[in-house]
Amino acid sequence: MHVIFIVVHLTQRSRMQWARGQKIVLNRPIWRVLLTLCLVTCFSAASIASQSKSCRDYSYSESIGEQQLWVDFSYLASNQLEGRKTRSHGAQLTRDYLAQRYSAIGLLPLNGKTDFELTFTYQRGFSDFSGVNMAGYITGKTYPEHYIVVTAHYDHLGKKGNRVYNGADDNASGVAALLSIASYAATHGTQTSIIFLATDAEEQGLYGAKGFVKSPPVQLKAIKANLNLDMLSQNRGKNRLYVTGAKYFPELKPIVAKAIDKAGLCLVAGHRSLQRGSIVSSRTNWRQASDHAAFANVNIPYLFLGVSEHPYYHTVNDTVERINPKFYFAAVDTSLNVFLLMDQMTFDSADK
Numbered sequence: 164m165h166v167i168f169i170v171v172h173l174t175q176r177s178r179m180q181w182a183r184g185q186k187i188v189l190n191r192p193i194w195r196v197l198l199t200l201c202l203v204t205c206f207s208a209a210s211i212a213s214q215s216k217s218c219r220d221y222s223y224s225e226s227i228g229e230q231q232l233w234v235d236f237s238y239l240a241s242n243q244l245e246g247r248k249t250r251s252h253g254a255q256l257t258r259d260y261l262a263q264r265y266s267a268i269g270l271l272p273l274n275g276k277t278d279f280e281l282t283f284t285y286q287r288g289f290s291d292f293s294g295v296n297m298a299g300y301i302t303g304k305t306y307p308e309h310y311i312v313v314t315a316h317y318d319h320l321g322k323k324g325n326r327v328y329n330g331a332d333d334n335a336s337g338v339a340a341l342l343s344i345a346s347y348a349a350t351h352g353t354q355t356s357i358i359f360l361a362t363d364a365e366e367q368g369l370y371g372a373k374g375f376v377k378s379p380p381v382q383l384k385a386i387k388a389n390l391n392l393d394m395l396s397q398n399r400g401k402n403r404l405y406v407t408g409a410k411y412f413p414e415l416k417p418i419v420a421k422a423i424d425k426a427g428l429c430l431v432a433g434h435r436s437l438q439r440g441s442i443v444s445s446r447t448n449w450r451q452a453s454d455h456a457a458f459a460n461v462n463i464p465y466l467f468l469g470v471s472e473h474p475y476y477h478t479v480n481d482t483v484e485r486i487n488p489k490f491y492f493a494a495v496d497t498s499l500n501v502f503l504l505m506d507q508m509t510f511d512s513a514d515k
């Protein structure tokens with residue numbers, strides 16, 4: 164995940180109630196701040212407690228291949244890969260692993276290449292940089308000329324001194340899920356052609372996805388949708404998985420409805436503020452928060468699956484040990500369902 168802004172605020176109603184009942188206290192700024200913090204803490208705790216009661220059960224199918232999924236996830240988040248920072252030795256080791264897994268799964272390199280690497284360049288400040296995406300594809304049985312691009316960024320923050328930012332949730336979880344979905348898709352076949360794209364330099368500004376869209380290996384108009392997986396495993400936030408994108412691309416709403424129906428965990432459409440009456444809300448710009456933004460910007464419909472912000476986000480505590488495997492497996496199973504629903508969708512080539 165690229166950026167997160169959290170804003171704590173009071174609703175208009177709360178302000179009016181407080182103003183009516185506690186006018187003298189609230190006129191003193193320090194008391195106002197302390198009272199706000201107290202109420203925020205109390206209300207948040209109550210809100211999370213009530214949510215976890217109904218969202219504590221997780222179920223998933225055998226289709227995800229949980230054993231291999233956990234092997235992939237654990238390796239991608241291991242100290243050996245040193246936080247997978249763009250242009251680091253750890254990033255090269257990550258690509259070596261992905262190349263080996265893509266081959267084993269049966270994905271093919273694009274455009275007759277002999278490897279899966281797609282190099283891109285980008286400007287940051289006054290300097291030029293390069294990064295390397297990893298792309299493999301399978302051919303669709305019914306609509307081979309149409310593509311869905313499944314994205315998950317493999318880069319993370321690297322290390323500072325001896326402290327490794329493992330990025331288990333962000334985003335070893337999404338990349339391992341991409342491999343699980345690719346494995347299922349390659350074994351069972353798909354209607355549409357699928358490009359599996361593990362992107363680089365997301366943390367710095369979505370540069371891998373932007374580079375892919377800028378110089379696509381297939382015609383841009385042949386790309387009918389993007390499924391982006393970023394942060395699927397950490398349930399310490401709100402114990403929910405979120406799916407966004409259908410607000411901007413309503414043709415995807417039936418897919419979201421079916422996915423929510425079938426999900427083995429609490430899947431929620433959209434990152435709205437918390438429950439009615441809550442005085443806390445999150446104001447992350449979810450449309451711009453990850454690689455799907457690059458596709459949305461050229462009007463390619465997307466669905467983005469990810470958890471909410473959590474205490475371990477972009478810290479050295481984002482490790483495999485702090486992940487609940489059952490929640491993660493249920494999240495990957497839900498991602499696979501969303502993928503299959505997108506693949507089954509009939510794309511109208513005439514209007515694109």
Ligand SMILES: [Zn+2]
Nearest residue numbers: 164165333366
């Ligand atoms: Zn991130």
